[in-house]
Amino acid sequence: MIAKRSIVYVIFSVFFIFSLTGCALAATGTSDLSTKENSWDCSKEILITENAGKPLQGYPVAVSLNSSNFNFSEAKSDGSDIRFSSGNRTLNYWIETWDPENEEALIWVRLPSLSANQTGKILMRYGDPEAEAMSNGEKTFDFFDNFEGNNLNELDWNAESAGGGLVEVKNGICNVSAPKVHAYDSSMIYSKENFEINSIFVVKRMKVTTGDDNRGPVLQQGFIDQVDSRKNQIKHETELANESRVDLETVYRKEKNNLYDLTDVNVPEGEWYVSGIAWYEENDTRKVSWFKNGVRDPRMDVASNDSITNFPMHIYLYAASYKDASKNTGYMAVDYVLVRKFVETEPTVKIISAQGEGNVSSESVSETNSKNSLRDNSENISKNNSENSLRDYSKNSSENISEPQAELESEINSETFVSEEAAQTQKNLSQNETGTPELSFPEYTIGISGIRLSSPYGFDFYSLVNELNSSGIDTIFLSVDSEDVWQYERFVKMAHEKGISVHAVILENVNCTKKGAGNLCQNSLNTVLGYNQKSLAPFDGIEIYINSSAWKDSDESEIDYKTLFETANKEAEENLSISASLPLNYTASQMKEIAPFVDSFVIRAYPGEAGELNSVSGIVDAIALEMGEIRGAGSRGIIEISVEEGFKDKYSIQKLFAGLVDYYSNDSAFMGVSIFNYNTYKELPRTEPEEKEFPIPGFNALPVILAGLGAFALLKVKRS
Numbered sequence: 001m002i003a004k005r006s007i008v009y010v011i012f013s014v015f016f017i018f019s020l021t022g023c024a025l026a027a028t029g030t031s032d033l034s035t036k037e038n039s040w041d042c043s044k045e046i047l048i049t050e051n052a053g054k055p056l057q058g059y060p061v062a063v064s065l066n067s068s069n070f071n072f073s074e075a076k077s078d079g080s081d082i083r084f085s086s087g088n089r090t091l092n093y094w095i096e097t098w099d100p101e102n103e104e105a106l107i108w109v110r111l112p113s114l115s116a117n118q119t120g121k122i123l124m125r126y127g128d129p130e131a132e133a134m135s136n137g138e139k140t141f142d143f144f145d146n147f148e149g150n151n152l153n154e155l156d157w158n159a160e161s162a163g164g165g166l167v168e169v170k171n172g173i174c175n176v177s178a179p180k181v182h183a184y185d186s187s188m189i190y191s192k193e194n195f196e197i198n199s200i201f202v203v204k205r206m207k208v209t210t211g212d213d214n215r216g217p218v219l220q221q222g223f224i225d226q227v228d229s230r231k232n233q234i235k236h237e238t239e240l241a242n243e244s245r246v247d248l249e250t251v252y253r254k255e256k257n258n259l260y261d262l263t264d265v266n267v268p269e270g271e272w273y274v275s276g277i278a279w280y281e282e283n284d285t286r287k288v289s290w291f292k293n294g295v296r297d298p299r300m301d302v303a304s305n306d307s308i309t310n311f312p313m314h315i316y317l318y319a320a321s322y323k324d325a326s327k328n329t330g331y332m333a334v335d336y337v338l339v340r341k342f343v344e345t346e347p348t349v350k351i352i353s354a355q356g357e358g359n360v361s362s363e364s365v366s367e368t369n370s371k372n373s374l375r376d377n378s379e380n381i382s383k384n385n386s387e388n389s390l391r392d393y394s395k396n397s398s399e400n401i402s403e404p405q406a407e408l409e410s411e412i413n414s415e416t417f418v419s420e421e422a423a424q425t426q427k428n429l430s431q432n433e434t435g436t437p438e439l440s441f442p443e444y445t446i447g448i449s450g451i452r453l454s455s456p457y458g459f460d461f462y463s464l465v466n467e468l469n470s471s472g473i474d475t476i477f478l479s480v481d482s483e484d485v486w487q488y489e490r491f492v493k494m495a496h497e498k499g500i501s502v503h504a505v506i507l508e509n510v511n512c513t514k515k516g517a518g519n520l521c522q523n524s525l526n527t528v529l530g531y532n533q534k535s536l537a538p539f540d541g542i543e544i545y546i547n548s549s550a551w552k553d554s555d556e557s558e559i560d561y562k563t564l565f566e567t568a569n570k571e572a573e574e575n576l577s578i579s580a581s582l583p584l585n586y587t588a589s590q591m592k593e594i595a596p597f598v599d600s601f602v603i604r605a606y607p608g609e610a611g612e613l614n615s616v617s618g619i620v621d622a623i624a625l626e627m628g629e630i631r632g633a634g635s636r637g638i639i640e641i642s643v644e645e646g647f648k649d650k651y652s653i654q655k656l657f658a659g660l661v662d663y664y665s666n667d668s669a670f671m672g673v674s675i676f677n678y679n680t681y682k683e684l685p686r687t688e689p690e691e692k693e694f695p696i697p698g699f700n701a702l703p704v705i706l707a708g709l710g711a712f713a714l715l716k717v718k719r720s
Contacts, residue, residue: 040083041127042074047350047462048111049119052343056114060140060340061347062096063124065105068682069351069460072100074127081131084109086122092139110140114347124351143193143315143339147174152189161187165319177331178217178321190316194226197286197310200278200342203317207243209269209330214241216322217330222277223313232309234288236277236300238265239322248300250288250307257307263299265292272335279308282344286310289344295487298535315339350462441472441651442658448638448672449657450475452505454679456491465498467682471650472657477543477602477674480504485531493537503541504528505581511547512561525564529571541577542568543602546586562593569597579638584622591626595633600671601626606642614645614652616659627669636671643680649687 048061063084065072075081079098084091089112096106114120137144145156152159152169159167164180165187178185195201203221222235233251243265250257267273276291286308290300302308319332451468453476468474476495480488485504492502506528512521525544532538546561561580568578580594581602591601603626605619613619623639630637639660647653657673664670675681 040081040125040131042071043123043125044070045352046122046124047119047352048114048122049348049350050114050116051347052345053116054343055116056111056341056343056347058110058112058142058341059114059347060094060108060110061349063107063109063349063351064460065103065107065351066459067103068463070103070105072103072105075100076126076129076131078133079105079107079126080133080135081126081128082107083125083131083134084122085125086112086120091122092136093134094137094140094144095135107135108140137336137338141338141340142195142199143191144336145338146336147172147334156192157189158192159187159189163321172335174334175331176219176317176319176334177329178319179329179331180321181327181329182321186318186320188316188318190224190314192314194312194314195223195339196312198280198342199223199339200276200280200291201315201337201339202274202276202291203337204272204274204335206270206272206333206335207238207267207330208333209241209328211328211330213322213328215239216328217332218320218322219243219332220316220318221275222316223279224316225309226312226314232311232313234277234279234308234313235318236275236290242266242268246290246300248288248290248302250302250304250309252307252309255307257302257304259300259302263290263297278342279313280342280344281310287344296490298486298489348462350460441470441654444472444658444661446657446661446672448475448674449473450477450503450638450640450672450674451681452477452479452640452674452677454479454677456488459682461491461494464678465500468500469498471654471681473675474499475501475503475540475672475674477503477505478539479508480506480528483527485527486535489531489535489537492535492539496537501540503543503577503579504539505543505545507547508545512564521564522567525568526571529568532573532576538573539576541579541599542572543579543581544568545581546583561590562597565594565597581640582626584626586626591629592633595630595635598635600636600638601630602638602640602674603627604640604676606640606645606676612646613641614647614656616656616663619656619660620663627667631667631669636669638672638674639670640674640676642676643684647684649685650681651687653681653684 046063050056077100079095079100082093082095084093091109091111093107093109096108098105098107109122111120111122137146143156145153147153147169149172150170152167152174161167163182163185164178165185166175166177166179167187167189168175168177174189176187176189178187201221201223205221207217207219209217216239218237218239220235220237222233224235225232231251231253233249235249237245237247237249239245245261246263246265248259248262265273265275274291274293276294278287278289278291280287280289284305285303286305288300288302288308289296289298291297315337317332317334317337319330322328449472451473456478468476478488478491488504495502506524507521510517510521510524512518525542528539528542532542544561544564565578565580572578577599578597579600579602580598581604582591583604584606595601603623605613605623607613613622619639619641623637627637641653641656643653647656653675660670660673
């Protein structure tokens with residue numbers, strides 16, 4: 001009998017061991033979806049985090065796909081096989097853009113609910129060639145109309161006109177127009193439905209003007225009182241050529257706030273753009289913000305409990321001829337409109353992993369304490385399938401999702417389980433997209449550990465933060481297009497929330513010593529300095545990129561770099577650092593001239609004349625002259641290395657960082673090291689030093705298993 005039991009124990013133990021070691025090779029996700037749903041070959045898990053500290057219901061979030069997080073060749077060419085789910089529930093969504101050629105897509109997914117400051121998980125499936133399109137704006141947003149057919153939907157809209165004003169719907173476009181040369185001709189459409197505060201009204205629109213006069217027509221978009229338009233109103237108004245005048249007016253019980261010529265749409269005639277006006281409440285203060293193509297323009301921000309109502313209102317669109325009878329006529333062409341819920345700090349979305357082929361997870365949305373943020377986008381949004389009258393809107397973000405009340409109790413246990421899993425996912429921030437464990441990079445203490453970033457929106461912010469955190473990088477040197485510097489505000493704010501400093505790099509592609517470049521260079525600097533004075537998310541520093549090695553030797557020179565640094569030093573606020581980015585072999589005399597006006601120098605240790613600069617000795621020798629001059633000037637230097645200089649993996653770069661820190665450990669002029677650039681760095685493998693591994697998968701877990709079996713045997717003996 002004892003022998004039989006021993007055999008049973010041995011068989012059980014062997015089965016147990018193989019079960020554990022086989023887990024690494026088997027698909028982890030199980031599915032209780034239907035057979036039809038399992039026909040999708042591919043899937044990805046998406047984490048959604050609530051950042052505003054408010055529970056959300058029926059909230060659309062934007063899922064942004066690109067070449068870094070999605071393989072477009074695995075899906076149908078029009079994206080019609082995309083599906084989203086939470087547990088057994090299919091979520092409603094709307095595809096705003098799908099461009100497989102350029103590998104870009106934006107999809108709005110409506111979440112049933114998301115708890116405050118929590119993170120949840122949904123599943124995206126694709127890869128079924130037989131799937132039919134399910135994208136639906138009406139089920140995704142609180143309100144949606146893409147003007148199909150040739151008539152205005154009278155169930156959704158009221159229309160009014162005066163004089164020669166006219167509203168027309170043709171071929172999926174609604175024209176709200178003032179087509180005649182008469183003063184005060186007008187046309188308007190407004191919704192029959194009312195919307196609460198904490199909503200955003202988004203319109204894809206185009207202005208068309210006929211005539212040589214640069215005035216008119218006058219176009220309005222906004223919220224209007226359901227009974228008396230003169231009592232409560234929030235309107236965004238554009239007029240003049242290219243909609244160069246953008247005004248904002250708010251009215252609450254006849255208390256007005258008029259703001260004129262705040263910004264410029266800056267869109268040529270005949271070009272589509274997306275305009276969004278958000279009306280919301282934050283910290284007991286009512287606010288209004290305006291977005292162009294999903295990016296908030298802070299010049300249009302208004303906060304007032306005196307002139308901004310919190311009563312429900314209609315949405316409306318309005319066109320009128322110019323008030324002094326300009327001979328111009330024109331109209332607002334509208335492709336679609338939508339209303340969604342809005343919170344000032346919207347949820348964030350992170351695509352975390354790919355499921356195994358054919359193994360679609362059926363887990364419902366989960367929660368965990370974790371934060372992230374994402375740039376504002378108020379264009380297109382998606383709703384949820386089986387929901388009651390819950391309506392909200394939000395942009396590019398993600399969060400925790402739970403089922404409606406009818407299913408809530410049955411989901412509690414699974415949500416708790418998934419919540420723990422999501423918490424673990426968030427804990428391992430340094431894991432890459434395929435779940436590779438965090439690297440143990442060499443430890444070192446450094447003032448600045450930085451990286452150059454060419455664009456803030458060409459990647460997933462969540463992935464960027466994880467990559468920087470795992471690599472020990474705490475500073476971003478951001479290449480800035482100073483003509484539209486405000487587009488970076490949201491990114492800078494998000495980076496600051498994650499403890500990452502951001503320095504603006506300007507004039508990379510300009511030689512300021514050349515004839516005609518002086519004003520451009522000076523204006524670029526002034527633009528960034530002006531941004532820092534007005535912005536709620538100012539840059540931590542400005543790096544001026546020097547492209548000339550001899551600014552005084554040219555008769556064509558209209559400005560020298562010394563003048564720029566003098567201006568920067570004079571105008572910069574106390575907490576804004578100024579640095580000069582220098583090429584190798586820069587002359588000592590020029591460095592001495594600008595040293596009094598900068599806080600530090602960035603030495604571009606590339607390209608190397610003697611070969612690749614990817615070793616401590618090679619870099620130290622190449623920059624010896626520059627570091628000597630920096631010491632002599634009493635300044636400090638940051639060494640910028642190129643990751644294209646023969647590095648095989650991320651570990652070798654971090655090892656170089658540690659080596660430079662060790663070499664310059666007693667040098668007060670050494671400030672830190674930076675990488676050029678992020679796009680190349682992120683593509684490198686994360687290979688750790690080679691270590692001996694056991695040939696049997698899961699063998700490292702064997703001691704733990706044997707210990708457990710030993711304890712089990714002892715317990716049996718004791719009982720006997």
